[in-house]
Amino acid sequence: MSSEDMSSSNLFLNEFSDVSSYKDTACSLVMKLIRSSNDLSRASDHDFLMSFAPLRRRMDTVAEKVLQNMNSLLKQQNLRRDLGIVSWKEADHDDKIEKLIDINDILFERISSSLDEAAGLKKISSEVKSLVPSIRNVPATWNKEDGFVLQESIPTFKQQQKRSSSTFAINHQQTKNIPKPQIKFTDKVDNNPHTPFIPKLRTKPNAITPLPIMFSQLDSRSSDTLLLERHPEILLHPYFDEIEAFEPNENLLKEVKVQVPKSLDETKYLFVDTPDKLKTMIDHIEIQSELAIDLEHHSYRSYQGFTCLMQISSRTEDFLIDTITLRDELNILNNIFTNPNIVKVFHGADSDIEWLQKDFGLYIVNMFDTHQAARELNLPAFSLAYLLKSYCDIDANKQFQLADWRIRPLPEEYLRYAREDTHYLLYIYDLLRNRLIEKNPQFLKTVYEKSKIICQKLYKKPYFDDNAYQNIYLKSRKTFNIRQLAALKSLYYWRDKIARHEDESTGYVLPNHMLLQISEILPRYDDMNCEF
Structure with a gap:
């Protein structure tokens, strides 16, 4: 040799x-x-640039190379890719993301197991179990899902966690028979794009600027356009001045002693689904100096979506509020949520702020957004899952992000996941706050300023954009003729009209990839399946 x-x-x-x-x-x-990918995804003119054929061809070539490498890896790991549709390129965006998450989970689990074996923490298994795709057929072709199961029906530890309850299902098909809660809402759903959203606020606690007297003459579905034209202040943010006036006091700008939370099992917990339990919760949270808050939202079987669950944690107790049952009772929380002496800690509150306004007429004064803090510190990732793993060694189960939170009663796995979102958030708040001060005290003030801007966001009903179909077309990278584009535009309008009338999401009525496929094929009526 x-x-x-x-x-x-x-x-x-x-x-x-x-x-x-x-x-x-x-x-x-x-x-x-990752840095190159982030720079590309932040490009505001991405869609415009992709309309140029040379760049699009170059991107397609790179994408094909990436897919080839992915397929080689899957083949080497004895994994097969099967999205249940014609090709990866025609896959729905959500399907791609979900499948990549599944694949990464399996690969990282194998890596972790191999490292344990190398370190002598785990005996080397004499049996090698391969993973093969298992397709669950459902009636609607665009709702097909596939997943990975072990041969011999022996699940991994992570799969056991996912399947530990027969009631746990992360697909819309298994929850399709849940009655739509919005049918029983006192404030009936109004998806009319021509009428604006009217704030539900009728009393204004902790006010600096009084509530306009005209609010007492309105309901949330008022269609008196002349009244709205004469009193445009009705459509303004009712707590804008209070949020603008808020400044963090000296105590909020100093380092704090980090308070390590007890485990979930050691912490007092209450599921709030009656007015009496709501009163019990309020008696506790109104005397706190800081609260962690989060929401679970449902948007698949609703046009505008609605909040299904609210999580609130103090330093010593966790509360889960059934916002479907208590929807009409929760406006009382404005006494606490707008109290400038109580810090409300959220993570990524942009959507939460609008959902609170839309569903309950609730507003936030004095908020600390841990997502903004993570960005200010330039952490490797800004997600709550990253913060939970880094600071608390908690692995957030990403599957619950796709869960149907309308389910009642909520399975134990759902409840535990929901509690984790806020149970550790005040502890993370302590750590981020101290790190911001250590890095630069001005950074902490910046986080509060950015949080104020988020709190001043005002919910507006989704309007219909006649030209929005062009965005779907450009992103598809297909080439349509005039007839196909006309069909796409008409179908896009029809889908939005049906979704608003039936109070369904546009994705439920007709997903984008099916919208494109029909527009491309241009089927005649007698060629179409009557079930469609």
Whole structure:
């Protein structure tokens, strides 16, 4: 054997001096890829640039190379890709993301298991179990899902967690028979694009600027356009001045002693689904100096969506509020939510702020958004899942992000996931607050300023854009003739009209990839399946 061969045999993967060198090089390349990807996704003119054929062809070539590498990896790991549709390129965006999450979960689980075996923490299994796709057929072709199951029906630990309850289902098909809660709402749903959203606020606690007297003459479905034209202040943010006037006091700008929370099992917890329990919760949270708050929302079987659950945690107790049952009772929380002496800690509150306004007439004064804090600190990731893992060693189950929160009673797995979202948030708030001060005290003030801007967001009903169909067309990278574009425009209008009238999401009525497929094929009526 030559000296070169002997030298090569001592190298890891014939290239690196050891595993550590390989890991450092791989991490460096991954970080470079992430930075490049983030720069690309932030480009505001991305859709415009993709309309140029040379750039689009180049991007297609790169995408094809990435897919080839992915397929090689799946083949090497004895995994097969099967999206249940014709090709990856025609897959719905949500399907792609969900499938990538599943694949990554499996690969990372294998990596973790291999590391445990290498470290001697786990015995090497004599049986190698391969993963093969299992397709669950459902009537609607655009709702097809597929997942990975172990041969011999032996689930991994992570799969056991996902399937630990027979009631836990992360697909719309299994919850399709749930009665629509919005049918029983006192404030009937109004999806009319020609009437604006009227704030539900009728009393204004902790006010600096009084509530316009005209609010007492309106209901949330008022269609008196002349009255609205004479009194445009009705449509303004009722707590804009109070939010603008808020400034964090000296105590909020100082380092704090970090309070480590007890475990979920050791913490007092109450599911609030009656007025009496609501009163019990209020008696506790109104005397706190800080609260962690989060919402769980449903938008698949509703045009504007609605809040199904609210989570509130103090330093010592957790509360889960059934916002479907208590929808008409929760406006009383404005006494606390607009109290400038109580810090309300959210994570990524942009949507939460609008949902609180739309569903309950609730507003927030004095908020700290941990997402904004993470961005200000330039952390590697800004998600709550990252913060929970980094600071609390909690693995957030991403599958619950797709859960149907209308289910009643809520399964235990749902309740635990919901509690985790706020139970540790005040502890994370302490840590981020101290890190901001340590880095630069001005950064903490900046987070409060950005949080104020979010609180001043005003909910507006979704309007219909005649030209929005063009965005779907450009992103599809298809080439349509005039007839096909006309069909796409007409179908887009029809879908929105039906969704508003039936109070369904446009994705439920007709997903984008089906919208494009019909427009491309232009089927005649007698060629179409009557079930469609």
